[in-house]
Amino acid sequence: MAxxxxxxxxxxxxxxxxxxPNGSGxxxxxxxxxxxxxxxxxxxxxxxxxxxxxxxxxxxxxxxLVALLGPSGCGKTTALRIVAGFEYADAGEVxxxxxxxxxxxxxxxxxxxxxxxxxxxxxxxxxxxxxFGLRMRKVAGSTRRKRAGELLEMVGLSAxxxxxxxxxxxxxxxxxxxxxxxxxxxxxxxxxxxxxALDAKVRQQLREQIRxxxxxxxxxxxxxxxxxxxxxxxxxxVGVMRAGRLEQVAEPAExxxxxxxxxxxxxxxxxxxxxxxxxxxxxAVTVLGVTVPVQEGGPASGEVDVLxxxxxxxxxxxxxxxxxVSGRTFLGAVTRVAVLLSGDTEVSxxxxxxxxxxxxxxxxxxxxxxxxxxxxxxxxx
Amino acid sequence: MAALTHEAxxxxxxxxxxxxxxxxxxxxxxxxxxxxxxxYFLLPLWGALRFSGISAFGSVISQDGxxxxxxxxxRLAIVTTAITLVLMVPTTVYVHLRLPxxxxxxxxxxxxxxxxxxxxxxxxxxxxxxSTPALQESPYLLSLEYVILAMPFAYRAIDAGxxxxxxxxxxxxxxxxxxxxxxxLWRVILPNLTTALLSATVLTVALVLGEYTMATLDLTQTxxxxxxxxxxxxxxxxxxxxxxxLFVTWLVxxxxxxxxxxxxxxxxxxxxxxxxxxxxxxIGN
Numbered sequence: 001m002a003x004x005x006x007x008x009x010x011x012x013x014x015x016x017x018x019x020x021p022n023g024s025g026x027x028x029x030x031x032x033x034x035x036x037x038x039x040x041x042x043x044x045x046x047x048x049x050x051x052x053x054x055x056x057x058x059x060x061x062x063x064x065l066v067a068l069l070g071p072s073g074c075g076k077t078t079a080l081r082i083v084a085g086f087e088y089a090d091a092g093e094v095x096x097x098x099x100x101x102x103x104x105x106x107x108x109x110x111x112x113x114x115x116x117x118x119x120x121x122x123x124x125x126x127x128x129x130x131x132f133g134l135r136m137r138k139v140a141g142s143t144r145r146k147r148a149g150e151l152l153e154m155v156g157l158s159a160x161x162x163x164x165x166x167x168x169x170x171x172x173x174x175x176x177x178x179x180x181x182x183x184x185x186x187x188x189x190x191x192x193x194x195x196x197a198l199d200a201k202v203r204q205q206l207r208e209q210i211r212x213x214x215x216x217x218x219x220x221x222x223x224x225x226x227x228x229x230x231x232x233x234x235x236x237x238v239g240v241m242r243a244g245r246l247e248q249v250a251e252p253a254e255x256x257x258x259x260x261x262x263x264x265x266x267x268x269x270x271x272x273x274x275x276x277x278x279x280x281x282x283x284a285v286t287v288l289g290v291t292v293p294v295q296e297g298g299p300a301s302g303e304v305d306v307l308x309x310x311x312x313x314x315x316x317x318x319x320x321x322x323x324x325v326s327g328r329t330f331l332g333a334v335t336r337v338a339v340l341l342s343g344d345t346e347v348s349x350x351x352x353x354x355x356x357x358x359x360x361x362x363x364x365x366x367x368x369x370x371x372x373x374x375x376x377x378x379x380x381x
Numbered sequence: 382m383a384a385l386t387h388e389a390x391x392x393x394x395x396x397x398x399x400x401x402x403x404x405x406x407x408x409x410x411x412x413x414x415x416x417x418x419x420x421y422f423l424l425p426l427w428g429a430l431r432f433s434g435i436s437a438f439g440s441v442i443s444q445d446g447x448x449x450x451x452x453x454x455x456r457l458a459i460v461t462t463a464i465t466l467v468l469m470v471p472t473t474v475y476v477h478l479r480l481p482x483x484x485x486x487x488x489x490x491x492x493x494x495x496x497x498x499x500x501x502x503x504x505x506x507x508x509x510x511x512s513t514p515a516l517q518e519s520p521y522l523l524s525l526e527y528v529i530l531a532m533p534f535a536y537r538a539i540d541a542g543x544x545x546x547x548x549x550x551x552x553x554x555x556x557x558x559x560x561x562x563x564x565x566l567w568r569v570i571l572p573n574l575t576t577a578l579l580s581a582t583v584l585t586v587a588l589v590l591g592e593y594t595m596a597t598l599d600l601t602q603t604x605x606x607x608x609x610x611x612x613x614x615x616x617x618x619x620x621x622x623x624x625x626x627l628f629v630t631w632l633v634x635x636x637x638x639x640x641x642x643x644x645x646x647x648x649x650x651x652x653x654x655x656x657x658x659x660x661x662x663x664i665g666n
Contacts, residue, residue, distance in 0.1 A: 086553050106556045113557040118547040121555070123572035132568075133558035177554075184558060 035062030036097050036187040036220045038083065043092035045078050045244075052078040053089065054244035063218040065211070066249075067231035070241035071267070076224045077192060079241075083222060084190050085109050096187060107136075112181030112219075113190040117197040119177055120165040126152060126176045127161040133184035151179040154213065171202035178210060182217065189214065189221040195230060207234055228268050232256065240264045258295070262377030265307045272313065272347040273305040275379060285376055288322065288341075288369050298376035307375045310336060310350040314368040317358050321366030323347075325359045339367055426627075429620050437621035444618060450607035451626075453520060457603065458589040461527040462582050465535045468528065469581070473539045474570060477548050484540075491536040494529050499594045502529060520601045527589050534584035542577020546570075579641035583634050590630045 038060040045053040053075045060066045068076035081087035083094055085106030093100045101109060112133075120129050131148035139147070152158050155175040165173055174194055181189060191210070195203045211234045214221050225231050231238045232252040239249040240263070248260040259265035276287035282300035284291050298304065315323075315337060326346065327338040335356035337349050347367065351359070359365060441447060476483050494502065506526050510517045548570070555565040571578070593605040602610065604626060612619035 084553075084557060086556075106553070107559050107561055109557075110559075111557055113554065115550050115554060117550075119550045119554040121551065121569050121573070122546075123569075132555070132560075136559035136564065180554075180558070190557075 035064075035218045037062050037095075038188055038220055038222065039095040039098075040079065040083070041093050041095065043079060043082060043089045043094070045075070045082065045087065045089050051075075051244045053082075053092075055092070056241075056244060056246055057092075058239055058246060058249065060220055060222060062220055064236045065214050065221040065223060065234065067223040067225055067235035067238045068241055069225055069228055069231040069238050069268075072226060074241040075244040076226075076241050078244075080190055080192055080222055080224045083188065084111055084113055110184065110187045111190055112184055112186030112188075113192065114174065114177045114181050114194040116193045117170070117173070120168075120173055120180075122165050125162050125164050126157060126168065129165070129176055130180045130183050133180060137184065148179075148183060151183050152176070154182075155179045155209065169202075170198050171206055174198065174206060175209070178213070182213070182219070186219065189219045191221065191223040191225075193225055196225070196227065203230075210234065232268070238268075240267060242267075259307075259375065262298075262307060262375070265375055265377075270310050270348060272308045272310065272349075273377075273380065274308060274341075274345060274347065275343065276304055276306045276376070278302070278304055278376070285374065287374075288367060290369055290371070292369060292371055293373040295373045295375045299378050303379040304376040305379050306369075307377055308347075308369065310348045312370065312372075313347060313349045314370065315339060315349045315351060315359070315365050316368075317363055318366035319364055321364045323365050323367050325361050325363045325365055327361055328356060328359065330356075337365075339365055341367060426624065429624055433617045433621040433624065437615075437617040438625065440615075440618055441622045441625055444611060444614075444622070446602065446607050446611070447622065450602050450604045453602070454590055454604040457520070457524050457527065458586045460521060460524040461531060461589050462585045464524060464528045465531050465585050466578065466581065469532070469535050469539055470571070470574070470578070471566065473536060473543060474548070474566065477540075477543045478552060487536070488540075491533050493533075495533050499530070500598065502526060503595050503598045523596060523599055523601055523603070526595050526599070527585075527592065530592065530595070531585040531588050534588065535581040538580035538584060539574070539577050542574045542580075545577075546573055576641060579637055583637050586637070587630060587634060590626070590633075 038058075040056060040058040043053045043056045044051070050073075056075065056079060058066070058079075068079060070076050078087060082089050085101075085104065089102070093102055095101070096109075120126075121132065124132065127145065127148050130151050131144045134144040134147060149158065149161060152161050155178055157172060157175055157179070160168060160172060160176075165176075168176065174197075177194070194210070195206055198206065207230060223231070223235065232255070235252060237249055237251055238255050240247045240255065242263050248255060248264045250258075250260075255264065256269055259268060265271050274287050276285045278285055278294070278299075278301055279291065282298075283294055285294050285304065285306055287306045292306075311334075323339040323341040325337055326340045329336040329338075330353060331350075333353060334350045335353045337351055337356055337359050338346055339349060340346050349367065473487075476487055503526060506522070506529075507517065510522060516522055551569055551573070552565055555569045560568070591605060592603070593609065596603040596606045597609075608619055608622050608626065611622065
């Protein structure tokens with residue numbers, strides 16, 4: 001009930017002040033709003049021969065937005081659908097505020113869900129779509145319409161209240177879907193790739209809008225996406241999934257700077273692989289002529305690749321250097337320079353665009369590595 | 382390889398005028414086909430009208446059994462449609478949602494009544510209902526038989542309507558908002574199936590109003606049976622009543638179709654035509 005009141009006040013405040021949905025002033029912290037905690041414990045789901053989920057565990061704090069990121073078929077959607085109640089787990093449990101909800105049907109879970117697309121009821125206008133959940137909760141007609149109106153205002157669609165889904169653009173439809181999911185004051189908000197059917201510009205706007213609304217209302221949110229940029233820019237924490245397991249759960253910056261595994265390193269952002277030799281009992285590695293310490297978590301011996309991000313390599317024009325520029329991609333402030341090293345290894349290096357002017361294809365350069373610890377992975381054939 | 386890549390763009394401007402030419406040529410053929418079809422369909426009607434004469438229409442209504450047989454046919458149409466929809470809609474929805482693999486099986490099962498001769502069907506029904514004489518004597522026994530006859534058409538109409546919806550997402554959205562099965566069916570699925578339901582209704586009604594074989598075998602004087610029986614009394618009146626029946630049926634179907642189209646247009650759906658349903662709405666930006 002406390003959540004209801006708070007959410008209600010927030011909405012009224014927003015509509016009274018006519019605040020833009022992405023109004024930056026309000027940042028009700030999750031801690032104060034008494035949000036819901038979610039725990040996934042040892043979830044396993046097997047479809048025929050494939051293990052969609054394999055002992056997956058995740059803790060989501062009240063008011064937190066956690067993204068599940070991974071390639072298609074990694075099990076992220078299955079996890080979300082188990083939380084929603086559309087799918088069951090063969091083993092493991094889902095706890096909401098410490099209570100196991102495995103036996104609770106989807107309709108009684110109080111979870112707001114935004115689907116990829118086509119989820120608005122075509123026979124109802126925007127207002128009735130938003131009011132549907134309230135109607136199911138037997139909220140009186142006038143209160144229902146008022147509240148639905150407020151939510152539409154919150155997503156900036158008051159003028160479209162009377163329009164049917166087919167009259168709305170894709171972005172507008174997803175905003176109505178978001179308002180509809182939030183209208184029931186859900187304990188948990190579930191987002192199933194809600195932006196993937198939209199074009200880049202709309203996606204960007206909606207991304208910010210969802211995040212600011214989520215922070216304002218303090219709704220615990222689980223967000224599934226295969227778009228790393230989306231996951232990194234919107235979430236408190238990101239869980240990278242692979243083959244039904246969570247490889248790493250961390251804050252976006254941490255995930256990018258200190259990936260726990262080679263898979264995470266290469267799935268999030270761009271990563272170079274440089275063949276190297278392990279030395280010092282697996283604690284140091286020699287690459288590009290320098291010996292650098294090795295980050296924990298890699299193999300202890302054998303042939304390895306060193307993983308380095310394009311911005312962590314250095315490059316300078318040098319006669320008789322260790323590589324030759326093979327291409328350039330202008331990206332605005334920086335230019336990504338491709339360098340062919342001896343031994344047929346190609347690496348990408350980000351350099352300020354002004355510096356890159358001197359590095360036309362064919363230029364001899366010297367590629368270097370700073371002395372910070374690096375991540376190594378077993379050599380790829 | 383180079384030749385191939387060059388050919389591809391060159392081919393495009395060539396086909397455009399060719400298609401235009403074809404499109405311009407099309408109307409002539411369209412008119413020819415339309416004319417042939419019109420002659421084929423309207424000539425017998427005109428012949429019938431000439432044979433019966435206008436005066437026969439007046440005496441149709443006063444004929445013995447006209448009102449009662451027509452009313453029986455209408456009641457049978459209503460009951461048949463009701464049973465068909467109540468049986469077919471939940472079944473088809475359930476199969477779409479939960480047993481999609483069974484769809485092909487259902488496709489073949491529902492086509493059976495078209496393949497099996499009506500005589501076989503009616504003997505089967507009579508055998509089964511032997512133990513319930515009350516049902517066997519009731520004219521509504523025909524309704525049960527008509528439900529089977531109408532199944533191929535009704536199923537296909539409903540199936541097409543469901544295919545055009547993102548049924549799984551709509552159902553899940555509805556249930557995540559707190560709706561149970563009945564509410565989801567009533568408030569979310571059915572309103573988006575109006576086009577398909579109307580198609581199913583139109584087909585079922587048309588079938589019942591025109592069915593003769595089963596009604597005769599069942600010794601029930603429905604309107605089509607009455608027309609044939611009456612034929613022996615007065616051929617003119619019989620032909621006039623056939624024409625009248627045709628016209629009334631056509632009027633009813635037009636009415637249903639028009640009402641349905643208006644309703645579905647308001648919600649962004651398409652025109653109500655038999656076997657077609659609105660294409661899934663596309664998500665634009």
